Amino acid sequence: MTRIGRGRAKSTAAAGALLAGLLGGVLAAPSTAAAAGSGDAGTLGRCDRVWVKNVYGYKSKFFGRGPVYSDGPGGKMTLTKIKAGEMGTSITGTLGVSVKAAVAEAKAEVSTGVQVKATWTASHSYEREIRRGKYGNVQYGVKGHTAKVEKYLTLPDCSKSQRQTATVELANKRQGFRYWETNS
Template sequence: MSGKVKRDLFVSVGALAFAVGLTTPALAAETDTPAPISESSVSAEDSASAAELSVEDTLTGLPDVGEDGGVGSLRCDNPYKTWMEITSKKAYHVPSWWNGTQFKDGPGGTMTVKVEKAGKISLSVTGGWEGETKFIVAKAKVKVDVNVAGEVGITVGHQYSRDVARGKYGHLQYGSWGYKVDWARYETSPDRCGKRKVRSGKATLPTTETGWRYWKTNS
């Protein structure tokens, strides 16, 4: 085989592989058996690459065509892809649920407390399946806070003091300074000119930043 023929064949095969990569639906996340939630499944290694994020940002700007839209003779050159978006966020102190991390005292005076028992604070997700958790965390790391994590370990010892107003009762709760978010999973429409919402839900996400939250009551 001549050098020219070899080069032509190489280019043709490479072009075919590239075309398949663009046109084949990203169904792996839909068909794989969901993996249990674990620290490894939601680690920083799952953060999306800059190139992927650029494509997803472009696709997010496409019009939402709904369930029955995007079927017709019109065709656009956007790639077919499924992706996750964080559609809203709100700061939220994710509390630890076990004893030794919540205290009440009063009326008045000074509260001095410390974490008395170690444990872990984990994320919670509604509306999706466990295999999607890592994609929600990865997108939240970029769009919400780089400190977002699937699970945060709490150790014994963090001490804190707080004055309680006269006649009031003070409350101190340990936890993670995290977020409540709304998320949605999208896919490119069949004509690749719009996007479709596949499903959506809510999530409570801890971060690696932890501390005490204080509030007061009358009784």
């Protein structure tokens, strides 16, 4: 019986020391396997059970809105008026990340020009020489980004649980015409 009592005393003392260390901010480093698969959380020496929202994998993209105007072959293309319009940042999928949160993170990480909605008026003009034998094509739109959005729960072993992903199209203040040429 004395032996069992000592065992309990040791485990109670060990649990108390661990609790004191946790409350005091001293944490044991996670196992190598947990740290390797966890990214930044493993370098902190612990992982809390919290929901994390992340935007990553930004790629520049032109989001054309309205008609595509074509002219040619060769010559000069002049476009004097387009329709007013707008393009809003949007997230495909339902994972509980708001457009405002995605825009805020993108502003900090990729461009201060990212916004919830881009609008334009109907008064624009564009002029361009078309190469001989080619057809010129023009469309107005927003120069923005696409990115991946993820939401996941971190577990105490630094792994991700209940991970969900979606795609976001981020509008930008930069807008204008996009021109390209084709053979027909």
